[in-house]
Amino acid sequence: MNRLILAIDQGTTSTRAIAFEAAPEGGLQPVAVSQIELEQHFPQSGWVEHDAAEIWDATLQTCRAVIAEAGGVDRFAAIGITNQRETSVLWDVTTGEPLHRAIVWQDRRTADATSKLAAAGHEPRVQAATGLILDPYFSASKFAWLLDAVPGARHRAAKGEVKVGTIETWLIWKLTAKKNGAGARHVTDATNASRTSLMDLATRRWRPDLAALFNVPMAVLPEIRGCADHLGDCEPSLFGAALPIHGAAGDQQAALVGHGALKAGDAKITYGTGAFLVANVGAAPVASTSRLLGTLGYAVGDDVAWALEGSIFSAGSAIQWLRDGLKVISESGESEAMAQGLKDNGGVYLVPGFTGLGAPWWEPDARGTITGLTRDSGPAHFVRAALESLAYQTRDLLDALARDGAPRLKVLKVDGGVTANAFAMQFVADICEVEVERPAFQEMTALGAAKLAALGVGLIGDLEDHPVEAPERWTPRMEAVERDRLLGGWRGAVRAAIIAANPDPT
Numbered sequence: 001m002n003r004l005i006l007a008i009d010q011g012t013t014s015t016r017a018i019a020f021e022a023a024p025e026g027g028l029q030p031v032a033v034s035q036i037e038l039e040q041h042f043p044q045s046g047w048v049e050h051d052a053a054e055i056w057d058a059t060l061q062t063c064r065a066v067i068a069e070a071g072g073v074d075r076f077a078a079i080g081i082t083n084q085r086e087t088s089v090l091w092d093v094t095t096g097e098p099l100h101r102a103i104v105w106q107d108r109r110t111a112d113a114t115s116k117l118a119a120a121g122h123e124p125r126v127q128a129a130t131g132l133i134l135d136p137y138f139s140a141s142k143f144a145w146l147l148d149a150v151p152g153a154r155h156r157a158a159k160g161e162v163k164v165g166t167i168e169t170w171l172i173w174k175l176t177a178k179k180n181g182a183g184a185r186h187v188t189d190a191t192n193a194s195r196t197s198l199m200d201l202a203t204r205r206w207r208p209d210l211a212a213l214f215n216v217p218m219a220v221l222p223e224i225r226g227c228a229d230h231l232g233d234c235e236p237s238l239f240g241a242a243l244p245i246h247g248a249a250g251d252q253q254a255a256l257v258g259h260g261a262l263k264a265g266d267a268k269i270t271y272g273t274g275a276f277l278v279a280n281v282g283a284a285p286v287a288s289t290s291r292l293l294g295t296l297g298y299a300v301g302d303d304v305a306w307a308l309e310g311s312i313f314s315a316g317s318a319i320q321w322l323r324d325g326l327k328v329i330s331e332s333g334e335s336e337a338m339a340q341g342l343k344d345n346g347g348v349y350l351v352p353g354f355t356g357l358g359a360p361w362w363e364p365d366a367r368g369t370i371t372g373l374t375r376d377s378g379p380a381h382f383v384r385a386a387l388e389s390l391a392y393q394t395r396d397l398l399d400a401l402a403r404d405g406a407p408r409l410k411v412l413k414v415d416g417g418v419t420a421n422a423f424a425m426q427f428v429a430d431i432c433e434v435e436v437e438r439p440a441f442q443e444m445t446a447l448g449a450a451k452l453a454a455l456g457v458g459l460i461g462d463l464e465d466h467p468v469e470a471p472e473r474w475t476p477r478m479e480a481v482e483r484d485r486l487l488g489g490w491r492g493a494v495r496a497a498i499i500a501a502n503p504d505p506t
């Protein structure tokens with residue numbers, strides 16, 4: 001049997017293809033990679049767009065490069081897809097051309113629409129069914145905006161002439177369509193569907209009442225499938241064979257699978273520009289009262305993992321600010337030695353609310369705040385406070401998980417650029433009182449998509465991780481008294497940031 005999987009990782013800033021080989025001893029090994037950067041469009045304040053046609057071209061190019069480098073299409077068994085979540089596309093079914101630029105997950109243009117729904121009291125119903133709060137982040141309000149903005153789109157939607165989808169749905173359509181659109185598959189997977197505000201988490205079906213609430217006709221929505229299902233076969237003229245598409249998951253969920261965080265109490269956090277925690281809560285849902293998001297970890301046949309998710313808006317971006325804004329470091333990596341050069345934080349705390357505070361605070365108007373400055377405070381204190389803030393923010397999310405009654409965390413699996421910083425990782429272990437584990441291979445998102453496709457096509461028997469190299473580990477070693485003192489300082493700083501965002505009118 002062919003032993004290679006082609007993983008497509010369509011991210012916010014780039015499109016990547018990675019070929020993985022199923023090793024005879026278990027596990028998937030990367031053998032070829034290709035990447036193309038993606039142009040970002042900012043047509044107005046708060047608006048972010050991508051060109052879906054550019055995304056498709058880059059997907060074709062990177063896949064072709066990787067197939068050639070890995071020895072030809074005949075060596076491949078299947079394709080798996082992972083993608084930036086929530087980003088929404090509207091296209092013409094006959095031409096296969098997008099009818100508008102894709103609206104990216106960060107885009108806030110539908111804030112008024114979702115605020116109106118919240119003000120009208122719809123949030124409890126939406127949250128109970130979908131796990132999500134009402135926010136322009138999620139796809140439903142973006143789909144509706146596209147249908148309203150493109151002339152004739154609503155009329156054509158009723159006739160089946162236009163469709164919507166998130167990025168994996170768009171790519172699967174393009175991968176399976178003939179030139180005139182014949183044969184195209186219009187499908188999504190349950191994890192991506194769980195980010196629309198339209199899918200009932202319990203049944204994994206669209207909710208007609210929510211589709212009506214958001215004014216999205218059911219006729220434009222894709223079919224919801226499992227994450228390792230057979231989602232279609234590639235049009236043979238694209239790569240030279242009708243490769244089956246056998247897996248799909250949103251990026252954060254794919255990373256959960258990549259890490260092998262498959263049991264209740266397993267969690268992963270990706271520390272990049274922002275940080276995304278996804279905690280596997282097991283086979284039964286846990287409803288959040290702490291403003292975490294309820295979502296699916298994965299759905300493979302009857303094996304369904306529920307998850308809670310929390311986002312930190314500024315993680316690595318705080319380090320970028322030290323570098324590009326304050327200019328106290330010239331490279332991100334310098335931050336480690338600088339922070340370590342201090343015996344402690346000197347009482348200085350940085351709340352990196354540059355773009356507001358995410359879960360569990362959800363304070364969009366909060367801004368970056370520094371507390372505890374004295375005449376002894378220097379550049380190193382700013383650096384240390386920025387790195388420490390990653391751990392405190394993680395702790396806030398883990399406390400929210402605990403308040404929600406999620407299963408106790410056993411180990412925190414980490415990936416992303418910031419995890420190169422050993423000071424920060426030890427500090428996370430200390431402040432969060434949890435073992436931190438970083439795999440040697442870092443492409444967890446692509447690995448997750450590859451694992452799902454390999455499982456779907458029968459190349460591997462389960463989603464467990466079989467790393468060749470041992471992961472790096474950080475074990476908590478801080479005294480409780482010290483931890484409590486630091487957390488007290490952090491909470492004071494968060495309070496200051498929230499108070500500053502709500503100035504006293506008198």
Ligand code: ADP
Pocket residue numbers: 013271272273274315316317318319320332333334335336415416417418419420421
């Ligand atoms: P993204 O996928 O969001 O673009 P990456 O996972 O590539 O992010 O991580 C990039 C981030 O990691 C940047 O914000 C950068 O400042 C930060 N970073 C990289 N190396 C280090 C380091 N040694 N210490 C702290 N932060 C780092």
